[in-house]
Amino acid sequence: MTSPPHLTILVATLTRGRPQMLRALIESWGAMDVPPACDVSCLVVENALRPLSLPVVQAAQPLPNGLRVDHVLEPEPGIPFARNRAAREAIGRGADLLAFVDDDEVVTRDWLLRLVAGYRASDAVLLGAPLRIAPLMGPVGWTERLMYRNIAERYRRKEARATQRAGLHGTPGVTIVTNNWLAETRIFTDHGIWFDESMRHTGGTDAKFHADVRQRGLPTAWVADAVVHEIVPAERLSFRYQFRRGRDQSNTAFHRKLADRPLALLGLFGILPLRLVMVLALAFALPLTKGRTLLPLARGMGWIAGRIGATLGRRSTLYQEVTGV
Numbered sequence: 001m002t003s004p005p006h007l008t009i010l011v012a013t014l015t016r017g018r019p020q021m022l023r024a025l026i027e028s029w030g031a032m033d034v035p036p037a038c039d040v041s042c043l044v045v046e047n048a049l050r051p052l053s054l055p056v057v058q059a060a061q062p063l064p065n066g067l068r069v070d071h072v073l074e075p076e077p078g079i080p081f082a083r084n085r086a087a088r089e090a091i092g093r094g095a096d097l098l099a100f101v102d103d104d105e106v107v108t109r110d111w112l113l114r115l116v117a118g119y120r121a122s123d124a125v126l127l128g129a130p131l132r133i134a135p136l137m138g139p140v141g142w143t144e145r146l147m148y149r150n151i152a153e154r155y156r157r158k159e160a161r162a163t164q165r166a167g168l169h170g171t172p173g174v175t176i177v178t179n180n181w182l183a184e185t186r187i188f189t190d191h192g193i194w195f196d197e198s199m200r201h202t203g204g205t206d207a208k209f210h211a212d213v214r215q216r217g218l219p220t221a222w223v224a225d226a227v228v229h230e231i232v233p234a235e236r237l238s239f240r241y242q243f244r245r246g247r248d249q250s251n252t253a254f255h256r257k258l259a260d261r262p263l264a265l266l267g268l269f270g271i272l273p274l275r276l277v278m279v280l281a282l283a284f285a286l287p288l289t290k291g292r293t294l295l296p297l298a299r300g301m302g303w304i305a306g307r308i309g310a311t312l313g314r315r316s317t318l319y320q321e322v323t324g325v
Contacts, residue, residue, distance in 0.1 A: 004037045004120055010095040011112065012043040012086040014079060015103040019056050021231055026056070028106035030063030035116040042069040043089055044103075047082040049075050078200035083178065087188050087195075098185055100178040105228045106134065115182050118223030122168040125184040126213050128176030129226035130159040137231060144237035150295030151232060151242075159224075166222035176220060178206040180228045191216055202316040204252035211256075239298050246302025248316035251309050258310065268307055275304050 011029065015022050022044065029042050042063075046053050050073075057071040074085040083100070090098040099115065101107060111129075119127055133152045140148070166174040187193050193212045195205045213220060235241060257264045282297040306316075 006037045006039070007035075007097055007116065008039045008093070008095045009035075009097045009099060009112075009116070010041055010043055010086070010090040010093060011099045011101070012045060012090070013101055013103045014045045014047055014082040014086070015053050016047045017052070018103055019053055021104045022053055023056050023060070024106055024231065025101065025103055026060045026063070026069055028108075029067060029069065030060065030065055032065065032107055032109050032111055033113045034065060034067070035113050038116060040067055040112065041093070042067055043086060044069060044071045045074050045082045045086045045089070046071065047074050047077060047079070049073075078197065079203070080195035080197045080199055080205040083195040083205065084197065087185065090185050091189060095185055098183055100181040101228055102179045102230070104233075105131070105179065105230050107228050111226050111228060115180075115223050115226035118168055118221060118226060119182060122219070122221040124168070124219045124221030125187055126176055126210065126218065127182045127221045127223055128162075128171065128174070129180040129182075129223040129228070130162065131155060131179045132159070132227055132229050134229040134231045138234070140234050140237060143239075144234055146291045146294055147237040147239070147242065148232065150292065151237075153292070154295055155230075162222055163224045167224070168221045171220045171222050174222055175207050176210045176222075179230070180226065181206070182223075187213065187218070191218065199252070202252045202255075203248060204256065204316075207253075208256060239294065242295055242298035243302045243305075246299035247306040247309070248302075250303040250306025251314065251316045252306075254307050254310040255315070265311060268311065272304065272307070275300065279304065 013022070013025060026042070026044075034040050044053060044057050051071065054071050057069050060069060063069060072085065072089060074082045086100070087098060097116075097119065099112070115127065115129060118129075133148070133155050136145070136148055162171075162174045165172055191213075193209065193216070196208050199205045199208070210220070236245075254264075254268075279297065279300045282293040282300055285293045286297070
């Protein structure tokens with residue numbers, strides 16, 4: 001049997017102002033299995049002016065599985081700057097692959113093992129995998145618990161849809177985002193695709209990156225069994241937060257659509273009345289569904305507000321605010 005080719009992998013996360021969540025992520029890195037024939041290291045890119053998370057990184061050394069965690073500071077504010085910094089670090093270290101997870105997540109023990117196995121079994125240069133919600137941390141009120149159940153159900157539906165549509169030979173109808181992401185570094189070096197730094201605080205740069213990769217005809221894949229879990233703090237379980245998140249994501253998506261197809265603005269006037277009817281139906285359905293339409297209602301209202309805001313020239317500021325600790 002031929003042994004698999006040797007790979008050098010950098011696993012990276014971006015962070016700003018969430019030391020407890022970062023600590024949990026690093027602990028999960030220390031418990032994960034290392035794939036065979038791989039040199040793996042980890043990197044924390046702090047998007048701030050001062051290295052406030054450095055003590056968290058230093059206190060974690062050495063990780064139980066022998067991996068090293070490095071820390072670099074990216075003072076230019078904005079997620080795409082920090083993501084591109086991680087890519088430059090990976091290239092500078094001679095890494096074949098760059099993996100991203102978020103600093104409010106924890107990885108499963110076999111996460112990297114399965115992600116790399118999926119990469120080796122495919123021809124893809126960009127791969128995504130599922131995000132699930134972690135158990136609730138601490139006591140919350142009944143409305144927050146209801147929203148938590150809504151979010152968990154939404155994640156289950158998204159994962160089931162992705163597993164049905166996508167696999168190791170393609171990702172039709174699925175967007176690969178950086179909450180669970182693996183890519184060959186030659187996407188940056190050979191193809192010149194980077195995260196769009198003009199989208200400093202809007203969010204959506206990972207979706208645009210995926211679209212750029214697909215536009216070049218580069219193969220993508222979905223690894224259905226490489227799972228990470230998101231820790232959702234209480235402040236994200238409010239109706240207001242979920243409305244704002246839906247609004248800002250809708251705003252960014254529509255700005256991208258208008259840039260490609262300006263006539264999409266005309267189509268919006270036909271869609272808006274239908275969306276309004278849908279939102280009203282979701283509101284009336286709340287008592288009948290025992291609250292299962294709470295999150296769709298918040299995001300549906302946000303979708304409408306985001307589209308209208310985009311037509312008025314407003315831009316998302318989704319990632320200027322930090323939630324969690």
